[in-house]
Amino acid sequence: MPGLENHPESLAFATRQLHAGARGFDAYGSRATPIYLTAGFEFDDIADGEGRFADPTTGFSYTRVGNPTAAAAERRIADLEGGVGALLVGSGQAATTTALLTILESGDHIVAASAIYEGTRELLRSEFGRLGITTDFVDDPRDPAAWEAAIGPRTRALVAETIANPRGGVLDIPTVAEVAHRHGIPLVVDSTLATPYLLRPLELGADIVIHSASKFLSGHGTGLGGVIIDGGRFAWDAVPGRFRQIAAETGPDGRTFVERSGERAFLDTARRVAMRFGPSPSPLNAFLLLQGIETLSLRVERQSQTAAALAAWLETRPEVAGVDYSGLPSHPDHDLAVRLLPAGQGALFSFTLAGGRPAAEAFTRSVRLFTPMTHLGDVRSLVLHPATTTHASRDDADLERIGVGPGLLRISVGLEDAGDLIADLARGLDAARAATGVVPEDLPEDLPEDLPETVSA
Ligand SMILES: Cc1ncc(COP(=O)(O)O)c(C=O)c1O
Structure with a gap:
């Protein structure tokens, strides 16, 4: 992928947030990432279209499946998180939904920290529950025994936030990842509040990272986005019969995603899930996200x-x-x-x-x-x-x-x-x-006296 291979890991975060993933793919040499605001892309001929349909990573066809501006944002975020690749979608909620529906099917079970963004909790409890995917919540995510006790025969994901919204609990990623991996289950973390600048969960043992890109990654508060980063190390085919969509179902070429995509098996499956459910990001929002990341x-x-x-x-x-x-x-x-x-x-x-x-x-x-x-x-x-x-x-x-x-x-x-x-x-x-009327007994003396009367925001 252009940009990534030019930027070895020796480059610092502040350099990579400006350069990674967005060099050398525009036909006119535009230095800023262009906004490819187009629904689709011309095929050279039928064989070309056939090829792009068979393997969406070989070329763009339709923006619901992939778009150059979104792809630049994906490469940059994957680089900053240290993943093998990323998938950009329309919002943080879309990222959580897509990541988990890539892993889970009806009858499966999730164990999640109970202190998580309330929208995610409701998504798991209510909407996933309706689809036959159940969730047990762990009240004390600090206690590995609590995670262990909640895992059942159909548990297929442990889910938590690296810094929990709203009370700021911090996830002991290595400890919870160890529990997950002992049971052949991936640890999926929402790292929206930490950002890759403060914490890189994949380096600590998490398998999949999710962000609401609407928040710190963008920073400007103008566009929604969500991103899923694949660590590329989880062995989806280690236990036969598990993670059917990734490791068992075969495509037209008779191969599973694990066989076809190797370390990018989860990511390529997620792209197919996203293509079908349709939570595509606007190329304009992908551009705004790239602008934001440059100052992360x-x-x-x-x-x-x-x-x-x-x-x-x-x-x-x-x-x-x-x-x-x-x-x-x-x-x-x-x-x-x-x-x-x-x-x-x-x-x-x-x-x-x-x-x-x-x-x-x-x-x-x-x-x-x-x-x-x-x-x-x-x-x-x-x-x-x-x-x-x-x-x-x-x-x-x-x-x-x-x-x-x-x-x-x-x-x-x-x-x-x-x-x-x-x-x-x-x-x-x-x-x-x-x-x-609560008048404190001991008013501190350092109360600022010159409060600004007017504010120019
Ligand atoms: C930690 C966390 N994850 C996910 C989301 C959902 O993100 P979005 O609003 O982009 O759908 C939020 C939203 O507040 C959040 O705080």
């Missing part, structure tokens, strides 16, 4: 630093009952986070206001820089009240059990100046205190 390391490094400063500051505030950020020593996964995420623990954290929902409402109404919305990984700072949005289908007891109370707010830290963001948080806390 700079953004995530700075966002992580700012998040750490904000989380530490919030933890000192009397209006705040608790802060969930693995970069803080108070987080139960702090030691693991420092070990697996030495470059930073990410830009997302949650904190709980002692004044409950009224405090959260007052806070959200009064902040000027933090935009209330359901998105994350943006260059702008965002705030969300999970109990009334992403987690609205859960009852109070359930919310209490998972620690997503009425006073919990999820923060995605952007690229604004850290001092301005702390001033905005202080404004929100003031409002929360005024609204709930």
